Amino acid sequence: MFNFTPLLGAQSASTASQSLLEFDGGIKVLIDVGWDESFDVEKLKEIEKHVPTLSFILLTHATTAHLGAFAHCCKHFPLFTRIPVYATIPVVSLGRTLLQDLYASTPLASSIISTDALTESAYSYQSFMNGNNPNILLQAPIPDEIASYFSLINPLKYSQPHQPLPSPFSPPLSGLTITAYSAGHTLGGTIWHIQHGMESVVYAVDWNQAREHVLSGAAWLGGPGTGGSEVLEQLRRPTAMICSSKRSGLVTIAGQRNKRDEALLFMIRETVGKGGSVLIPSDSSARILELAYLLEETWQKEEIDTDGSSSLKNTRIYLASRTGGATMRYVRSMLEWMEEGIVKEFETASGAQEAQEQKRTRGHGASSKAEDDQAVRAPFDFKHITLLERKSKVSRMLAGTEPRVILASDTSLEWGFSKDAIKSLASDERNLIVLTERVGEKAGQEKGLGRYLWELWNEQSASARQESPSTAVVDPTGNQVVIQSVQVAPLEGNELPIYQQFLARQRQLQTTLQGDSSTALESSADVIDDRSESTSTTSEDSDIEHQGKALNTATTLQHARNRLGLSDAELGINVLIRRKNVYDYEVQGKKGREKIFPYVSKRRRADEFGDLIRPEEYIRADEEDHNTAAVLRDGSKKENAVGQKRKWDEVAVNADGARRMPNSAAKRRRDGDTQHGTAGDADSSESEPEDDPDKVDGPSKVILATETLELRCRISFVDFSGLHDRRTIQMLLPLIKPRKLILVAGEESETLDLAEECRKVLNAGASESTAVDVYTPTIGTVIDASVDTNAWTVKLSRNMVRKLHWQQVRGLGVVAITGRLEAAALDGPPKQEEDGAAKKKVKLETPAPGSEKEERLDTTPILDVVPQNTSTAHRSVAQPFHVGDMRLADLRKAMQAAGMTAEFRGEGTLVINGTVAVRKTRTGKIEVDGGAYGLADPRSTDNGTFFKVRRKIYESLAVVAGNA
Structure with missing residues (x-):
């Protein structure tokens, strides 16, 4: 199952791009968090609605149209920073500087609080403002915050298959794989390929096939060295292709x-x-x-x-x-x-600079200004x-x-x-x-x-x-x-109380509706409670963990402000690890988790190469003493101490002068900076703009005026957009051969015109049953672009799993089975009689009725073995068949390793020992032609070459039989 929904950028004059992809199993993928120059928060409502259900996010280009709202969502949408985000390294680095430039250049990027939001939160809004919007601004992220948000992005390289991690509130991804390919257009621009089961989706919005001064073309034809006659195998024949129609109707210059x-x-x-x-x-x-x-x-x-x-x-x-x-x-x-020419130019410049340095060190003295001007620059x-x-x-x-x-x-x-x-x-x-x-x-x-x-x-x-x-x-x-x-x-008069009521409403929503998982309010104490709660459950009589959701507005706000100053009664059993010199806790009359000593497991961050290296653990003693002395000399502000209050618009600062972030976010940022070598904080501070004399500290509003120019x-107009044109699409679509095509990211007229041209190109000579569907959705329209095959998800019973004999084909397990499909039981499995300890364990694991963590019933059908009394009637009579895709290059290596001569002659023909020819047709069929000379090898008393070649071919394929 695959559904596509354009949230922004479909048959619209706006350049903003937001797309939602839904796969089988409840997997939701958001591609791009674009914005336009209106900076209207209403255009982000759909993203905010889908945030609690997103699995991960992909970013394509470092432009405002593709990631302009990323920092806004991280700062103002609860749970958004807990969603894994993936992009190429240039998109991460250049996107950071783009948004820092954006927020430093215009106050409108902070976005104006909408009238509806003020009406909902401020009960006195109508009487104070008479329904007029005072244009109050939301709090804008500072450069350090923007750098921290981008440090959470997981960087990828081109042609690197990767299995993304799901968000904490996402279902399992079931082997979903993403791969980034070059899109041209921008540095690090990406064409995403998503593989999930039988769904192969190619997301190609804003790409350019032509090579430019700095950027190489899109990776459709494999890039340099591949001949450029065929599309990459990974991008060929996708079940659905999402392509942009932008610029397809403009006049282009011949010669480009x-x-x-x-x-x-x-x-x-x-x-x-x-x-x-x-x-x-x-x-x-x-x-x-x-x-x-x-x-x-x-x-x-x-x-x-x-x-x-x-x-x-x-x-x-x-x-x-x-x-x-x-x-x-x-x-x-x-x-x-x-582009390759840039790399060669850099190598030439590096060599010239080294030669110049050697010339200086040999006693020729310092170079003159004229020599510096003529020096080759990188x-x-x-x-x-x-x-x-x-x-x-x-x-x-x-x-x-x-x-x-x-x-x-x-x-x-x-x-x-x-x-x-x-x-x-x-x-x-x-x-x-x-x-x-x-x-x-x-x-x-x-x-x-x-x-x-x-x-x-x-x-x-x-x-x-x-x-x-x-x-x-x-x-x-x-x-x-x-x-x-x-x-x-600055705000004045009744505007400040309205703004305070709005902030109180937002804090209440983040704390009450979203629980303690809000990144804006999260602290290290909440992380401990969340981890403890996720690793254990309570009995149905335990209500301690749900007290926060029963608080009224005033109590909720007070709890949020004094979160680190909890009393011993509020801490409960956690007082043993949250308070110093506390060793006793009365458990008589307690239930569930309150009777067990608390334990917090520390997760070790590691990748396929082992534990992550932290530079602070290898710091020299003199450097450590210097840093410690600097901290003690500067001291810490009183308002940053535990339990102290701050103003609404102030940012908490720790002893090192860095912004206080949630424990998980800070750890991910530290690990990300260490692993990927990013220097977000340093660069953000160096590129931080000068102080604006008109800058307003604290809550502010904008006064909009007009002037005539x-x-x-x-x-004049010269097209430097670096986007594909209609001729390029008409040339590539017959080579890509998508089964379904979806056109987005263009205005209405050019999208509809391009759709007609694509239908003619893709369906030329095709029958009505094999015609390719071309969709032109509008904003918010759901397109069902699922693959046209009969595929279902089933669960295998334990008896069935024991009888399976897997065959490995290029890293995949293949097996043919014959079984009986049974409907899943609506009731849970019956509990068997167990000893007292097991009964107690089952009772403790029983969730409370009405609890949010109550497990949903699994209605997935079960495939079980065929009973013995009916196995004869239903026994499969199918002959064993071979599964796999054999490459002639691999067969050539195998025959040469076996002591035979193997060489390519002609196109797609492998000749072995000069007597046997092996050919592979376009449909994947293998033809072995040995003639009379291949049956008996005069140089060996063993079987002939023909039989040896056939045996090698069979060994490279998996033999599957339906006898399970």
């Missing part, structure tokens, strides 16, 4: 990359030659790498030009992003994820691009009048330094704004500035009827656009 680059550089030369500046809005961590590399390479070539006629030599390039430095540091450490070690991370530097740069090229975040022009740049450059007709991709809409009928400029260019370029409309430059003189300005202000600068 070279003409695209030439068009951009021609516009830059023309604009700079006239004394104007060029603004290129882009994202801060994904596609900006391609643009920055192209401009740096072009300027480097222009510098070598000796005639001095180039207008680019004296033009400076600026990359404006609040986390640009951290992003480039990450990128320079991930060159193996890039990729993304910019010489001509200046990084701007502070708003003051950007303002100083924009105040100049000299020609310049500006790469600024973000593409939407709604946040980031690109919004400041367009305000400064829009009034000069010499300047040029180059849009690099089609921008999505914000919310409803509201269009952002980037979307408005793209539609303006699209209309005027289409009406001009130029030969190459995709490189047209339009003049928007006379057009005015209304842009939104945001100002942060008159457009006089020119506008």
